[in-house]
Amino acid sequence: MILICYDGSADAQAAIVRSALLMPGSHANVLVIWETILQTMTRNGSIGMGFGMVGLEDDTSADAAIEKGAQDTATDGARRATAAGLVAEPRIANRDGDTAETILAVAVELDADVIVLGTRGLGSMKSLMLGSVSHAVLHHADRAVLVVPSPGLAEQRHRGIERTQSTAGVT
Numbered sequence: 001m002i003l004i005c006y007d008g009s010a011d012a013q014a015a016i017v018r019s020a021l022l023m024p025g026s027h028a029n030v031l032v033i034w035e036t037i038l039q040t041m042t043r044n045g046s047i048g049m050g051f052g053m054v055g056l057e058d059d060t061s062a063d064a065a066i067e068k069g070a071q072d073t074a075t076d077g078a079r080r081a082t083a084a085g086l087v088a089e090p091r092i093a094n095r096d097g098d099t100a101e102t103i104l105a106v107a108v109e110l111d112a113d114v115i116v117l118g119t120r121g122l123g124s125m126k127s128l129m130l131g132s133v134s135h136a137v138l139h140h141a142d143r144a145v146l147v148v149p150s151p152g153l154a155e156q157r158h159r160g161i162e163r164t165q166s167t168a169g170v171t
Helices: 010-022 037-043 060-084 099-110 124-130 133-140 151-168
Strands: 002-005 027-034 087-094 114-119 144-149
Touching: 002 010, 002 099, 010 060, 010 114, 010 144, 027 060, 027 099, 037 060, 060 087, 087 099, 099 114, 099 133, 114 133, 133 144
Parallel strands: 002 027, 002 114, 027 087, 114 144
Antiparallel strands: none
């Protein structure tokens, strides 16, 4: 079973397509991770500023809307995966800890054979400063991980390889 991490981006869509090309007909769960307003505010360090804007006792309607958006995104991802040739179903998970930890916990829960993620290809400095989900999953997973570059990044890297080969005289 494949666990495909999905957020609707071109990176995540590329991960779906690559999964289907490499593992056609496989069963897949298309995972979208979501978080409550309180979790977002806490993570962003804006909890103190947010008390006046968001009623902490009754965030249920806002959180329900966020959860529904996550479900809609997961359903879209599962539809795309099915159209690409996988047997897919949507799945959402509330972020527990950081995103990579949540992905790894879901992979264990589902006993996934492989975790598939898209990547934007942040440079090493940006990756260190911003934190890289794919980097964290790669280094902490107890199962196979497939990291798929976005189409733009793949094209950019391909041109770089061609340029390097042409200057080195490789054909």
